Amino acid sequence: AQKVTQAQTEISVVEKEDVTLDCVYETRDTTYYLFWYKQPPSGELVFLIRRNSFDEQNEISGRYSWNFQKSTSSFNFTITASQVVDSAVYFCALRKNYGQNFVFGPGTRLSVLP
Amino acid sequence: KAGVTQTPRYLIKTRGQQVTLSCSPISGHRSVSWYQQTPGQGLQFLFEYFSETQRNKGNFPGRFSGRQFSNSRSEMNVSTLELGDSALYLCASSVAEISYNEQFFGPGTRLTVL
Numbered sequence: 001a002q003k004v005t006q007a008q009t010e011i012s013v014v015e016k017e018d019v020t021l022d023c024v025y026e027t028r029d030t031t032y033y034l035f036w037y038k039q040p041p042s043g044e045l046v047f048l049i050r051r052n053s054f055d056e057q058n059e060i061s062g063r064y065s066w067n068f069q070k071s072t073s074s075f076n077f078t079i080t081a082s083q084v085v086d087s088a089v090y091f092c093a094l095r096k097n098y099g100q101n102f103v104f105g106p107g108t109r110l111s112v113l114p
Numbered sequence: 115k116a117g118v119t120q121t122p123r124y125l126i127k128t129r130g131q132q133v134t135l136s137c138s139p140i141s142g143h144r145s146v147s148w149y150q151q152t153p154g155q156g157l158q159f160l161f162e163y164f165s166e167t168q169r170n171k172g173n174f175p176g177r178f179s180g181r182q183f184s185n186s187r188s189e190m191n192v193s194t195l196e197l198g199d200s201a202l203y204l205c206a207s208s209v210a211e212i213s214y215n216e217q218f219f220g221p222g223t224r225l226t227v228l
Contacts, residue, residue, distance in 0.1 A: 037219075045204065045219035091157060102147070104157035 002027045004094050004105035012111045013082050020078045021108050023092030027073075029053075034068065034075045035093040039107070045091070051075065082112045116141065118207050118220035126226045132193040135223045139186050139207030145169075146188040147217065148180060151202040160203075163188055164210070192225075200227045 003026040013019045025034065036048040049059065051068050058067050063083075067076045079086055092105040119138045127133050139146050148160040159172040163182035180190040186207075192199055202224050206217040 042221070043202065044221050045206070045217075047216045047218070050216065093157075102149075102159045104159075106156045 002029075002032075002094055002096065002103045004092050004103050006090075006092055006105035006108050008108045009106070010109045010111070012113060014113050015084055016081050018078060018080050019082050019110065019112075020076055021090050021092075021110065023075045023077065023105060025073050025075065025092070025094045027094060027096065029096050031096070033095045035095070036066070036075075036077050037091045037093060037104075038088045039091065040088040048077070048090075079110075082110075084112050084114055086110060087112045118205055118218050120203075120205050120220040120223050122223060123221065124224050124226075126228065127195050128228050129195055129197060131195050132191065133195060133225060134189055134191045135203055135205075135225070137188045137190075137205030137207075137220060139188070139205075140218055143207035143209055143218070144186055145208045145210055145215070146182055146186065147206045147208075148188070148190050149204040149206070150174075151204060151222070152198075152200070157204075160190065195227045197227050199225065201225060 005024045007022055032053045034051045038046045038048055049066055056068050056070060063080045065078045089107045089109045091107045094103045118140055121136045137146055145164045147162040149157055150160055151157045160174055161168055161180045162170040166182045177193045182188045202222045204219055204222045206219045208215040208217045
């Protein structure tokens with residue numbers, strides 16, 4: 001069975017601090033896809049990044065960076081120099097190959113205080 | 115390009131009634147997925163439709179059903195509503211099957227069952 005765990009329920013940081021959101025997943029499949037989504041107070045989920053299980057290259061995009069490590073089944077997300085607009089709930093998600101369900105983690109609520 | 119639209123945005127029903135929610139995907143997108151979001155269960159996958167065919171279904175009772183039309187618009191129906199069906203129902207569209215493709219989410223329909 002697939003499972004996604006986001007151990008941090010809520011995180012509060014002060015603006016300009018760096019923050020890392022943890023995601024640990026469980027799957028027996030060799031081919032799978034990992035995603036991060038952001039849900040601001042408006043409610044719409046916003047896609048941030050996807051990775052397939054064969055691509056462990058970590059990425060930096062502006063203030064965002066991702067650390068995918070298959071050895072520890074982790075797909076962590078870091079925001080550098082956080083801003084108030086980063087306040088949202090962040091979801092990590094896992095999907096097996098074609099035709100399978102999406103499994104979301106419980107989400108981490110990030111509050112960035114001015 | 116217009117985003118994913120969902121109607122209605124808010125809905126209040128009573129137990130035992132049925133409800134139909136509508137989703138219009140981004141133009142050119144052929145895949146539509148539905149999710150239920152509740153404080154207790156988090157984000158849960160309901161169905162995925164591609165080219166009018168249900169490709170995958172989450173672990174929900176038969177009271178939850180859906181369909182997709184030839185123009186890719188989708189509807190989901192919940193019959194014999196229960197209090198526990200109160201949730202935010204999110205629709206997402208993507209160009210093709212969602213294994214790897216980015217999904218674009220709508221604002222959701224907030225259903226309250228009294």
